[in-house]
Amino acid sequence: MKQSSPPPLATWMLGEWNEALAGDLHEEFRAGRSAVWYWRQVLSALLIRGARALRIRRAALLFAALWSMLVPGWLFMVAGIERSLHFNEHLSRMTWPWSTVCDLGLMLAASLLFLWAGILLYLFADLWHPDHFRLRELGGGIAASLPAVLVLWLALIVLPKHFVAVQAAAESSTARTPTPLEAFRMEQRRMVWAAHEGPALAHARLDDSKNRAIADTSPRQAVTDMHVPAVLVRLPFFLVLLCTLRSAEPRSRRCPS
Amino acid sequence: MTERSYLGEFELMILLAVVRLGDEAYGVPISRELERHRGRTVSVGSVYAALERMEAKSLVASTLGDPTPERGGKAKRYFTVTKAGLRQVHETRRVLSKLWRTLPELKGENP
Numbered sequence: 001m002k003q004s005s006p007p008p009l010a011t012w013m014l015g016e017w018n019e020a021l022a023g024d025l026h027e028e029f030r031a032g033r034s035a036v037w038y039w040r041q042v043l044s045a046l047l048i049r050g051a052r053a054l055r056i057r058r059a060a061l062l063f064a065a066l067w068s069m070l071v072p073g074w075l076f077m078v079a080g081i082e083r084s085l086h087f088n089e090h091l092s093r094m095t096w097p098w099s100t101v102c103d104l105g106l107m108l109a110a111s112l113l114f115l116w117a118g119i120l121l122y123l124f125a126d127l128w129h130p131d132h133f134r135l136r137e138l139g140g141g142i143a144a145s146l147p148a149v150l151v152l153w154l155a156l157i158v159l160p161k162h163f164v165a166v167q168a169a170a171e172s173s174t175a176r177t178p179t180p181l182e183a184f185r186m187e188q189r190r191m192v193w194a195a196h197e198g199p200a201l202a203h204a205r206l207d208d209s210k211n212r213a214i215a216d217t218s219p220r221q222a223v224t225d226m227h228v229p230a231v232l233v234r235l236p237f238f239l240v241l242l243c244t245l246r247s248a249e250p251r252s253r254r255c256p257s
Numbered sequence: 258m259t260e261r262s263y264l265g266e267f268e269l270m271i272l273l274a275v276v277r278l279g280d281e282a283y284g285v286p287i288s289r290e291l292e293r294h295r296g297r298t299v300s301v302g303s304v305y306a307a308l309e310r311m312e313a314k315s316l317v318a319s320t321l322g323d324p325t326p327e328r329g330g331k332a333k334r335y336f337t338v339t340k341a342g343l344r345q346v347h348e349t350r351r352v353l354s355k356l357w358r359t360l361p362e363l364k365g366e367n368p
Contacts, residue, residue, distance in 0.1 A: 005329075020321070021305050023331025024284035028301075030327055037298075045302025052306065 010042040060245040068238035076222040148240040316342035
């Protein structure tokens with residue numbers, strides 16, 4: 001027996017973005033088209049819409065990809081500042097939960113600073129054109145980055161943990177002294193661990209000789225590092241930038257989707 | 258210098274279907290018309306994507322009708338071809354006809 005209404009999940013996926021299209025598909029289904037036909041039409045419409053959105057936002061896509069490439073370099077700088085200020089020693093003297101709060105707070109502030117700098121740079125050309133630029137839109141982008149950063153932290157904590165743990169287990173079995181780049185990757189993993197388990201346990205996982213070797217890594221090596229931990233650290237930044245750039249963009253640059 | 262762009266195959270078919278349907282040109286009949294003449298299924302989403310592209314170029318205009326229960330309470334979007342759209346249709350036809358006339362007879366390619 002044929003259903004009287006189209007598949008609800010497909011209708012929900014289609015959403016409200018094109019009322020006329022939704023009505024047309026409903027009408028055709030009522031006229032005798034199958035559920036398979038309906039599903040195929042919905043998926044095809046979503047694919048077309050996605051491809052169009054990507055084409056329209058290719059500038060934002062390219063910028064987000066390039067800016068997020070710099071993330072390991074930025075984290076490298078933050079780690080350098082932490083070391084020069086003996087931040088870890090201060091943290092180790094703190095009691096829980098303040099040690100965790102301070103460590104997470106620093107990483108969150110560093111991430112927000114990096115994202116906001118990216119948004120400002122992307123909108124740099126518009127800043128000098130009062131006709132194009134609206135402070136409210138910039139504020140919207142910055143406000144949108146806050147919940148997005150929370151998603152980022154979830155992604156940093158949940159997703160990379162498995163990969164990081166597997167790689168670290170493999171590397172800890174080798175007794176040799178790590179190269180500077182390997183040591184820097186360990187530092188990235190420390191940041192992931194710190195987000196998940198707190199700084200004390202994260203530091204305990206790496207010995208001092210490995211931490212000292214980080215000082216010999218160059219920022220260029222950090223930026224061009226394409227190993228799994230570095231890519232995983234970049235990915236949430238890329239996604240957050242892609243979402244927030246749309247909110248921060250002046251209306252004149254937005255195209256209808 | 259004015260930029261001249263010719264219609265793609267799919268856009269031309271849609272414009273001709275809209276002209277033929279007149280006041281009844283909305284998504285469902287346009288898609289059915291295309292399916293009947295092409296002999297294969299048409300994605301309604303791709304029809305809308307092409308129509309929206311042509312609307313941005315002022316080749317078609319659209320108006321929303323009233324919502325109806327058989328459409329799940331959704332309104333119809335009626336399309337009409339603008340003067341610029343009709344000019345494009347004629348221009349594309351003129352160029353295609355000219356090109357066809359310059360071809361030698363295609364043996365064994367009966368339509």
